[in-house]
Amino acid sequence: MPNASDTERTLVAAATAPAGRRVPARAVRMLAFTVCAALILSWPGLAPNPYILSAGVMVASYACTATAWNFMGGFTGYVSLGHAAFFGLGAYGTGVLIRDLDWPPFAAWLAAGVIVVLITVPVGIAALRVRGASFVIVSIAFVLILLLVAQTWQDLTGGSDGLVVPRPFPDLSRPEHHRAFFYLFVALLAVMLLAWWAIDRSRFGTGLKAVREDEDKAQALGVPTRNYKLVAYLISAFFTGLSGGMYALWFGDLDPIFQFSVLLGAYMVLMALLGGVRHLYGPLLGALIVGGALEYFELEFGGTQLHLVAAAVLLGVVVLVTPDGIIPAVRDLVRRFGPQDSSIREMTAAELLAHNRASGRGGPPPDEAPDEAAAPGTGEER
């Protein structure tokens, strides 16, 4: 066996050699980032009319919620269909604090985020007692119960008459109002992306990803999975709550049916999944596509149920065809048809072996072959 690994190692060195070409890739990435950021930031200037501008604000709020959802869904693999609960709590929390306690709008907004976290602690503890299915059930149940309560508790929420949230900037005209909130949402999104990026490379993030891949194994390696999951859930709830609060400040009129909507939670999942839950920009990309489509449907078909059918079909297709999302799918395509990138990062062991064999510099010893043939099972089904 030492022989085998020795040969492999020399060949890896050979394969790594042209890795110097990764520098342009980084430059391309920086350029792409700058262009995208510039495009997003110049949207209010590009939008032809206030309606389109407000659609942009809506899409930005979708991007926020989808990215917030991904703190739980992407890192741990626990799919929550009830994140609209946090959105609604954040929205109503902000609205009620301003209306009843006369708090300054953005203090109320932050406080509502904290309240969401406090409410989420017991829910999270209950939901994370057991794995998988029960978590989903609790997540849906939570949003349904809040919908019931919000509809019934008219004194607090105004029920279906709605709750009017005073505008934070009363002096602004409507387009200026949209523009201000577009930038506020983008700023919130930037904070989330930064947090996601930091967690992604942290020890905490590594633990969460281990939970997603194999929870038993993570526990056996000493990861305090329950606490990690709970913290991820709280962070996710906090940011979703902030998105909801921001929405309340922007839109100014809340109705339980729309704030505590299972559909909204489903949109978050769809967006994140479509883009790719394991990628920083996945939810953002998904939100641009799905959010854009939703706004288009709203404009074209208005009150019909067609958007429901379209969302359902899209969700089904994503789950069946690209459960890993667009970003990895595109990356695979690029890798297959794009320029040959021989950096070791992009090379799998199997490809390495193929590479080794092709270059005729010695293949694996015969006894290694059966191992290669055997699919590396993850042992998930026990």
Add this chain to the structure above:
Amino acid sequence: MSGSLLFQSLVLGVLLGGLYALLAAGLTLYFGVMRVVMIAHSAFLILAAYLAWYFNDQTGWDPLLSLFVTVPLFFAAGVGMQRLLIARLRPATLTMMSVLLTFAVALLIEGMIGLIWSGTQRRIQLPYSGSNVEFFGASIAVVKLVAFVLAGASLGLLYLLLTKSRFGRALRATIQHKEAAQLVGIKTDRVAGLGFGLGLATAAVGGTALALDATIYPSLHWHWVGPLMAIIVVGGLGSVPGTAIAAMVLGIGQSLLQVEFGTTWAQTLFYIALFVTLMVRPQGFFGGRLAQRF
């Protein structure tokens, strides 16, 4: 609360619990054979109710007759859904992805109902809609009684099928230990498909029973998802008798609370029960060995 009122709501609770039990049995079947939480179950329930209404609306015949169409149709749809959709998912992420897939199906059904029959509220008018029977001083609507008999009979049939038939034994073996069932020669894929078919058949029966007595509209299924999910967790995921008991207890509880606090707050009973179950006994109160890992 007076004695007769108490008795009245107790009887109504039992009638409601019967319907819950039948529907929860369907959910238990899906979960048992495939470890799938079937969000679309109540959407199919409402679809069946719409079909019963449409059948009655078009033909003028008794909506119960629509069962002869919907039950086979739903059974086939269930088998198809398992074979064509659920079976395609990767085993490693089956639980989560199947939730999303069935959620998509639920949305699709809700959207299609809305497109075809619009969002208008519908209600079946029957010659016996307004009639009541006296039952030890309690006044019970005939339609509720019919619905209960229908649900009870179906549940009984299902129970007999599961315990007495060859297929039932294969199904229970698959639920208990899939690999072991495969080892003794049970074609678990086929069994899983048929289990799904049976599950959807319960939705067909339940929907027809519901249509007799309820005003229906496309998004009604969300009112059923929560309670049914709570029932299967309280009963212990994967245990048919467990969920039946939980359904009865919670159905009666809801009915009793309704008198005092109104419909909305009575509904919260389910969520409180769900919460308490997870905190105190996450594997469910009645059986439910499977739940620990899921």
Add this chain to the structure above:
Amino acid sequence: MTAHEPPRSLETVDLTKSFGGVRAVDGATVTFRHGRINALIGPNGSGKTTFFNCVTGMIRPDAGTVTYRGQQITGRPPHRIARAGIGRSFQLCRVFPRMTVLENMLVAVRPAGLRDLVGGAGSPAETDKARRLLVRVGIDHLENVEAANLSYGQQKLLELAGVLMGDPDTIMLDEPAGGVNPALIGRIGTLIRELNDEGKTFLVVEHNMDMVMSLSHHVVVFDRGRPIAEGTPSAVRADPRVLEAYLGI
């Protein structure tokens, strides 16, 4: 304890776990001594893996106690037991498929409270340690490859290296030789022996009798959920009860 025996490492008393009506582990009382390579053998279904799972906290036993270095660890959550110094591998190797080899290693880094939220996955020292362990098992050249793309043998080595990352005193391996080629079996055996020389206690479930007999100091034979015989490899091999249970003679 007699004078020349090493101190007790892991002990179970009357450990019991049933599934449905089947007692997978049935009143198992076993003592493993420090610094030894202990083997756990027995026919399929004799409860070895369930015993493992009860000891490491993956399953809560119905009755009985597990003691590690004099401390009760029964029913503690798995990550606490891991941090107490018991590392384990799984039957049919399990790695984190969509994480790189290095990330796989860093999962086992000791949590540091709130500091986990910021900063890298591992400190420079921890990353160094991970790399050294990868060199030791011979897969360091693959550190940036996603684990799903490793061969089965490489995954086995990665799993072992990951267990070592947590600095366990006692290492429980569930069929380390299962499904790997003879050359690799030899290599894993050598690794186990080296690590044992460095003071690690081993608890190995294994079906490969050559490996068990050549490697272990102490063999415990399981049948129907409890130990039926134990002793040195040669003593166990000669025990008629073992032949009866194990070989069905």
